[in-house]
Amino acid sequence: MCFDHDYESPSPNPAAGIARETLRRCIHCGLCTSSCPTFTELGDENDGPRGRIQLMRQVAEGSLPLTGRVREHLELCLDCRACETACPSGVEYGRIVEPFRTAMLAADRRWEQRFDWFRELILLRLFPYPERLRVMLGPVRMSQRWGLFDIVRRLGLLKLLPERLARMTELLPDPAPGTPRLPRFSPAVGRKRARVALFVGCVADVMFRHVHWATIRVLQHNGCDVFVPRGQGCCGAIHLHCGDALGARRLADQNLVAFELDRYDAIVVNHGGCGAMLREYGVHWRDGLQPHRKKFAAKVVDVHEFIEQLGMTLPAGRIDAAVTYHDSCHLAHAQRVTAAPRQMLARVPGLKMIDLPESLLCCGSAGTYNLVQPEMADRLGRRKVENILRTGASAVLAANAGCMLQIAAELRKAGAQLPVLHPMELLDLAYRELPWPPDSRATAGRTNGNTSPPRLIR
């Protein structure tokens, strides 16, 4: 993590696009520090929000060169935006670090002429494209079905792959049953209350299509006509966070075309990361389409929040289980949605919700962070899983694809086979009066015994 030789790169000022007032809003009170996952882990101001803002401010003012170490501290930021929730002064940290890093990465590419195959091929050319991803995953899926993949994983053969590719493969969830193509239209059940379009995204559509199915059914049960517009694609978050603002804009504009805004009451999103990106379409690019993007962004709403506002129909089924809920950063911090999923779940007859300690601390997934910052991602993943196992819950719920992949992978590593579900999946079971635990993916939980809570004497 720590180089002994600090180097400078001759990049142009990455803070050029950030308003001075935005940077100066931070008054250095430090109340954000404990909300920051990397500060919590490392205890270094340079790896906390206040320190990072200071680094960026100094670079902006020209008093600090953008050295290798400065860069490392900024790259280690998960962009989870927990500090925004914590900040009483309303510092928009995401609006500082995102453009700064985008510019930093763009400059990096231009100046160092470095070809990063992982970034170029996997992150930018594969992930954001559901069809390509599906084809690439075909052989893996087949081997999973035949049980080969599990053998490969257990023999440690994945280590033969390049590191980041191996990590990516380790994150793959078990194949979910019954994921045919999503219908273009699904009619409301009962009295019709709204017309919505479902955003399906890229990775979420390939790996979590069953979550989309569940979401559609839950929306139907709540009186929604659900449309799945064709032609939509990735939200662009991966591109933007990898420093490719142009690629991100291209994807955003593809979505602008795909969703005919006037036809729907809302564009509903079920994954926190995609939702946060879509809701910020209006701020990332300044060009002629900006007003249209703003209008699009205003229509975007998280599915839990949407159903809560609509008034949730009570499910008929019962689920006698104790579960815990993990807050996805970009749902909780970027979109400030924390109550709605909990309130919905609390209404499921029989279901007991157990509070997850440090629920608001990032699990280490953070988009593609777990692929590019493996060490910190693992630390946070372990911490998250220890907290989850400590609750004694029989399942963990999270409303974001990245979190679900990360938590499931860490649970596997810890030897615990707790199911990781999207809240919509659980609600879907309740509406359809299906039995718990859900089919093949749920197995008896087993803790790994390496958790160390303080000794408690009553």
Added chain:
Amino acid sequence: MALPELIAELRRVLSPDRVLHAPSELAAYDCDAYTVVRRRPTAVVFPHDPAEVSAVVTQCAQRRVPLIPRGAGTGLAGGCVPIDGAVVLMLTRLNRILEINLRDRWALVEAGVPNLQLARALAGTGYHYAPDPSSQGASTIGGNVATNAGGPHTLKYGVTVNHVLGLEVVLGDGSVRRFGPVAGAGAPDISGLIVGSEGRMGIVTKAWVRLTPNPHEFRTFRAIYGDVESATRTVSRIIAAGIIPAAMELMDRGIIGAVEDAYHFGFSREAEAVLIIEIDGPPPGLDRQQAQILELCAQCGAQEVLAAADPAMRDALWKCRKMAVGAVGRLSPSYFIQDGVVPRTQLPHILRRIAEVAAANRVRIVNVAHAGDGNVHPIILYDDADPEQLRRALRAGEELLLECIACGGSVTAEHGIGIEKREFMSRQYAAADLKAMQRTAEVFDPFEILNPGKLLPDRTAGAGAGRPNE
């Protein structure tokens, strides 16, 4: 000072990645939450346990390099500013809660544990750790001990020193010592001496803290006033009536606007002052106190008194109060906050003076106050890009503190002296008294390396160490 050699030694006794010394990485340690004075440290180190803290202290003691312990860096008096090329010793990695003993009502925590982390660990046990400084979400137990931190509920429950049972401390010679009942009975209360010593009498690595049973019930009220004086009169009347509320907090119009922008609680922006009054205890006694308090508020001219309807509303109200200082970024790019204390009866006077001083110096001052304690927190706003504004702000701050002393009060209640107010110590204490304090500190810190130049106006720090940035 053979600094390269020191850095090499520190890297050896810790590990290279736990010693920062590149200039780019040191800048974040120039100051804490008091930004008026900034200095660059020589290095920043991250020990993992008391033995490593001891090893760092030993290395610095050998070379007489000053050392500054630091936790979350939320201090408001510049206690962590690394003057004289100090090494900053981070305690953030000593962050475990080692034991919670409900039967005997104490907890053993490492210095770097944030106050709120302890509060969360105690949730549901029926007990809590009483000191609740407004910074508790981030500030650490070690820092709370160093500044003898208070908080809204100190009115009834006392400050940090009333809740520390024992301490593990690394002294200035590198020895690791334990003080308080944990070291055996019959000794003088040395841990009481160390609490509030701002790191000058040792580096706290562990604390045994008292756990307090949760009250049976809370009643929390928000009273709105058309003028500040009526609010402060209410405070005096409630105390005079023999009621000790759990907390009695004041916010003035200036800060209410920022808080409302941050949390949308529903405070009227037209209110000149808001009092938050909380009583706690067994319900029968509360009914009587509540009736008395409502009566007194009305008599003193409260426009409206609202009781928190449920725990969520109580939490929201406290969040507004506790995060108020952090919300001033909505009003101004820079600020510093005073921590004056006056006798409660002098509250109306000091708040009047604050307004006069602000007008005379052409600075904006907004107020929060632990009114029940007579502890005022005038927040002085300025623009750090304008040196002239800073000068006027500093002058206003100085006038206010002198006024507090003149009223029979003190220049600090809970934030500490730090570097900000050390010159005021000689106005508050006789030279001989300061000398006694100085000599006491030397017992614990024979080489005068522990946070020198803070708290006491002593000789180690060169003249002008507390000079603002240019």
